[in-house]
Amino acid sequence: MAIQVNKQFLDKGQVGAMIEWLASFGQTEKGGVTRLLYSPAWQKAQQALKEKMDQMKFQTYYDSVGNLFGRLPGTEPDEKTILTGSHIDTVIEGGKYDGAYGIIASFIAVSRLFEAYGYPKKTIEVVSLCEEEGSRFPLTFWGSRNMSGAYSLDRIKDINDADGIDFLHAMKSAGFDPGQYITPVRDDIDRFVEIHIEQGMVLEKNQNQVGIVSHIVGQRRYTIQVLGESNHAGTTPMHYRKDAVTAVSHMISYLTEKTKEMDKGLVATVGSLKVKPNVANVVAGEVEFSLDIRHHEESVIDQYCGEIFAEFARAATRQGMELFISQWMDVKPVKMDEQMGAWTRELAEKKNIRYQDMISGAGHDAQVFGDVCPTCLLFVPSQKGISHSPSEYTCPEDLEVGIDLLTEVLYKLAY
Amino acid sequence: MAIQVNKQFLDKGQVGAMIEWLASFGQTEKGGVTRLLYSPAWQKAQQALKEKMDQMKFQTYYDSVGNLFGRLPGTEPDEKTILTGSHIDTVIEGGKYDGAYGIIASFIAVSRLFEAYGYPKKTIEVVSLCEEEGSRFPLTFWGSRNMSGAYSLDRIKDINDADGIDFLHAMKSAGFDPGQYITPVRDDIDRFVEIHIEQGMVLEKNQNQVGIVSHIVGQRRYTIQVLGESNHAGTTPMHYRKDAVTAVSHMISYLTEKTKEMDKGLVATVGSLKVKPNVANVVAGEVEFSLDIRHHEESVIDQYCGEIFAEFARAATRQGMELFISQWMDVKPVKMDEQMGAWTRELAEKKNIRYQDMISGAGHDAQVFGDVCPTCLLFVPSQKGISHSPSEYTCPEDLEVGIDLLTEVLYKLAY
Numbered sequence: 001m002a003i004q005v006n007k008q009f010l011d012k013g014q015v016g017a018m019i020e021w022l023a024s025f026g027q028t029e030k031g032g033v034t035r036l037l038y039s040p041a042w043q044k045a046q047q048a049l050k051e052k053m054d055q056m057k058f059q060t061y062y063d064s065v066g067n068l069f070g071r072l073p074g075t076e077p078d079e080k081t082i083l084t085g086s087h088i089d090t091v092i093e094g095g096k097y098d099g100a101y102g103i104i105a106s107f108i109a110v111s112r113l114f115e116a117y118g119y120p121k122k123t124i125e126v127v128s129l130c131e132e133e134g135s136r137f138p139l140t141f142w143g144s145r146n147m148s149g150a151y152s153l154d155r156i157k158d159i160n161d162a163d164g165i166d167f168l169h170a171m172k173s174a175g176f177d178p179g180q181y182i183t184p185v186r187d188d189i190d191r192f193v194e195i196h197i198e199q200g201m202v203l204e205k206n207q208n209q210v211g212i213v214s215h216i217v218g219q220r221r222y223t224i225q226v227l228g229e230s231n232h233a234g235t236t237p238m239h240y241r242k243d244a245v246t247a248v249s250h251m252i253s254y255l256t257e258k259t260k261e262m263d264k265g266l267v268a269t270v271g272s273l274k275v276k277p278n279v280a281n282v283v284a285g286e287v288e289f290s291l292d293i294r295h296h297e298e299s300v301i302d303q304y305c306g307e308i309f310a311e312f313a314r315a316a317t318r319q320g321m322e323l324f325i326s327q328w329m330d331v332k333p334v335k336m337d338e339q340m341g342a343w344t345r346e347l348a349e350k351k352n353i354r355y356q357d358m359i360s361g362a363g364h365d366a367q368v369f370g371d372v373c374p375t376c377l378l379f380v381p382s383q384k385g386i387s388h389s390p391s392e393y394t395c396p397e398d399l400e401v402g403i404d405l406l407t408e409v410l411y412k413l414a415y
Numbered sequence: 416m417a418i419q420v421n422k423q424f425l426d427k428g429q430v431g432a433m434i435e436w437l438a439s440f441g442q443t444e445k446g447g448v449t450r451l452l453y454s455p456a457w458q459k460a461q462q463a464l465k466e467k468m469d470q471m472k473f474q475t476y477y478d479s480v481g482n483l484f485g486r487l488p489g490t491e492p493d494e495k496t497i498l499t500g501s502h503i504d505t506v507i508e509g510g511k512y513d514g515a516y517g518i519i520a521s522f523i524a525v526s527r528l529f530e531a532y533g534y535p536k537k538t539i540e541v542v543s544l545c546e547e548e549g550s551r552f553p554l555t556f557w558g559s560r561n562m563s564g565a566y567s568l569d570r571i572k573d574i575n576d577a578d579g580i581d582f583l584h585a586m587k588s589a590g591f592d593p594g595q596y597i598t599p600v601r602d603d604i605d606r607f608v609e610i611h612i613e614q615g616m617v618l619e620k621n622q623n624q625v626g627i628v629s630h631i632v633g634q635r636r637y638t639i640q641v642l643g644e645s646n647h648a649g650t651t652p653m654h655y656r657k658d659a660v661t662a663v664s665h666m667i668s669y670l671t672e673k674t675k676e677m678d679k680g681l682v683a684t685v686g687s688l689k690v691k692p693n694v695a696n697v698v699a700g701e702v703e704f705s706l707d708i709r710h711h712e713e714s715v716i717d718q719y720c721g722e723i724f725a726e727f728a729r730a731a732t733r734q735g736m737e738l739f740i741s742q743w744m745d746v747k748p749v750k751m752d753e754q755m756g757a758w759t760r761e762l763a764e765k766k767n768i769r770y771q772d773m774i775s776g777a778g779h780d781a782q783v784f785g786d787v788c789p790t791c792l793l794f795v796p797s798q799k800g801i802s803h804s805p806s807e808y809t810c811p812e813d814l815e816v817g818i819d820l821l822t823e824v825l826y827k828l829a830y
Binding site for chain 1: 613614615616617620632634636646647648649651654655658660661663667668671675680683685686688690692693695696698699705707776777800803
């Protein structure tokens with residue numbers, strides 16, 4: 001039974017105005033947003049959100065790490081809580097939508113439900129998670145992983161930001177005294193729903209309005225080093241060379257072809273290359289390159305890595321070079337809840353929303369909650385796929401459609 | 416008629432001792448040599464060489480730019496001059512042999528001839544050319560190109576070194592006042608003979624003692640820029656990408672194969688790569704790479720460039736990317752004198768020296784003189800092909816064989 005609440009309470013300018021309002025906390029000269037964990041801009045944004053929630057009569061509170069909650073208590077007190085939201089922090093010079101949209105959408109959706117239907121059966125909480133990006137400290141998902149129990153204070157000892165400021169000190173300065181830490185782990189969460197911008201161009205290319213995520217990909221990252229021999233570019237005939245640049249070029253061509261051939265959903269990226277000595281008239285003796293591999297099935301990543309690393313080894317041996325492969329990230333794929341996905345598809349169809357099933361190629365808080373409770377992740381389009389940039393943009397119509405569907409989902413889950 | 420002078424005057428330790436002696440001017444902590452044009456180390460080295468030549472009763476003098484000459488006047492005054500030597504400057508943290516060996520070898524060879532046979536028919540001059548490397552100022556062959564007339568003071572206006580010191584000022588500080596400049600162009604040069612270390616591993620691999628150079632390669636250098644589109648490494652499917660790294664990898668593989676396939680003597684090197692933004696989890700939107708191409712025939716370079724640049728353009732178009740090719744060096748190939756090459760081969764055979772014909776893949780002063788007079792360039796082996804490094808090394812036996820053959824050649828030309 002699809003509800004009509006949205007049309008009734010629809011204020012066309014509300015989403016756009018709230019996006020701009022939240023972006024004013026940490027706004028940069030280039031029109032982007034820099035809102036790093038525990039920074040003054042971050043503190044102001046959380047506090048302003050808290051006041052908005054207070055105005056809506058939500059019960060508001062922070063947990064020990066600075067996650068902000070706005071609670072609408074359920075009429076059936078034995079029921080667990082429906083949690084919805086996203087993260088308040090941004091990358092440096094980021095956009096206005098990444099994270100922020102998920103919080104605003106959740107706030108608007110729950111507000112509209114409250115105005116239309118009063119208190120829900122199950123408690124609903126809107127959460128503004130303190131940190132996801134890892135852009136101030138070398139650590140990601142600080143907010144959600146404290147709630148899931150994956151992280152606690154132990155995890156941040158001896159971690160500093162780029163200015164040398166200690167994590168614990170930054171936390172205390174923002175009003176979250178580590179000495180007062182009480183575990184933010186929640187055993188009362190029934191389900192988690194997050195809405196986020198896609199940060200890719202799949203929805204836009206397919207002219208769809210919403211993506212219903214079935215999986216968040218696993219990610220592996222490697223640094224690969226190839227050692228050949230540095231030589232004079234004029235006096236060394238081609239057949240005497242151990243040119244690390246040509247060896248690595250072959251590896252990149254090979255891994256790219258293999259990616260396309262193995263699975264449509266597989267992506268592999270060599271984003272960074274360091275050449276030594278990196279001089280025009282010297283054959284390069286050394287190249288180090290990054291390799292980022294993502295897919296939603298561990299087995300596909302395993303098979304892929306097996307095949308490309310075998311070829312890398314053959315290529316290195318063939319040319320008398322040394323090869324070092326070192327892995328520095330291994331995030332497992334996470335499946336979103338099938339039942340919640342099915343409900344969401346059904347609601348989208350009833351409302352004639354153009355949707356599609358999707359894999360998320362980026363990490364989101366939903367992957368942390370997906371490990372501890374049934375979780376649903378929805379996407380709205382990102383113009384040209386641009387994200388983590390002041391040019392990040394989603395049109396108000398698409399933002400509204402996302403809120404519309406989120407409202408339906410939350411009604412289904414909590415009312 | 417092969418002469419026997421060398422055995423008679425051979426002092427086994429002489430070459431090695433003179434290499435060490437000359438390397439003491441500008442010696443670095445790592446055991447290399449840094450002797451930049453007009454620097455104090457350079458001034459001391461030239462002055463010390465002048466004194467050595469004075470002791471041998473050579474008539475010594477500098478020209479206006481600091482080329483040092485040691486003259487043995489010929490008995491037939493209408494004959495032109497036989498010139499032999501190399502350059503005294505080094506790269507930063509260079510070796511003891513590059514350039515220096517050619518001066519020492521010429522000095523020893525002419526000294527031995529003088530001691531054995533007295534004054535030659537044709538005047539012989541040993542030259543210590545002031546500059547070849549381009550390692551202090553962005554300019555190469557300052558010594559030989561002043562003698563050939565290709566350069567004069569006009570060429571160095573507004574040229575500074577890395578410390579901001581003006582070329583003219585540096586010149587004056589070293590005792591060569593630009594106000595006193597008289598053109599160093601010489602119209603009395605009959606032939607030029609240079610001996611140099613190979614700076615490659617061809618002689619060593621073939622176990623030969625001397626290389627007789629038939630051509631010095633032409634060189635072209637390019638900067639090639641490929642513009643694709645920077646994207647999120649997780650959310651951008653492979654078929655939506657315009658990945659500049661994969662496009663450039665294909666280009667490098669293609670040009671490497673084409674080089675091997677087209678001509679054994681052709682070399683092409685991508686020594687430098689700059690990737691933007693060069694981050695592990697971002698598809699690279701831009702790559703800039705260097706391309707250095709060398710061969711002794713202009714037509715081969717033309718054909719090669721035509722074929723690879725056509726493929727670069729096809730590859731860029733195929734992937735919707737932009738391609739910019741900009742050339743910043745074009746040095747024509749230079750042929751060494753055939754008659755002098757034939758005489759040298761004949762002399763090497765008579766002395767049972769293991770020699771081979773060679774192409775020089777590196778630039779040398781001989782290429783400047785080769786444009787204005789019959790010129791001969793000889794190589795001795797470089798251990799492991801290493802050059803422009805403190806590890807540069809040629810064993811005393813090979814140094815002696817080179818001097819031996821050079822002495823024969825000079826006898827043939829001047830006596």
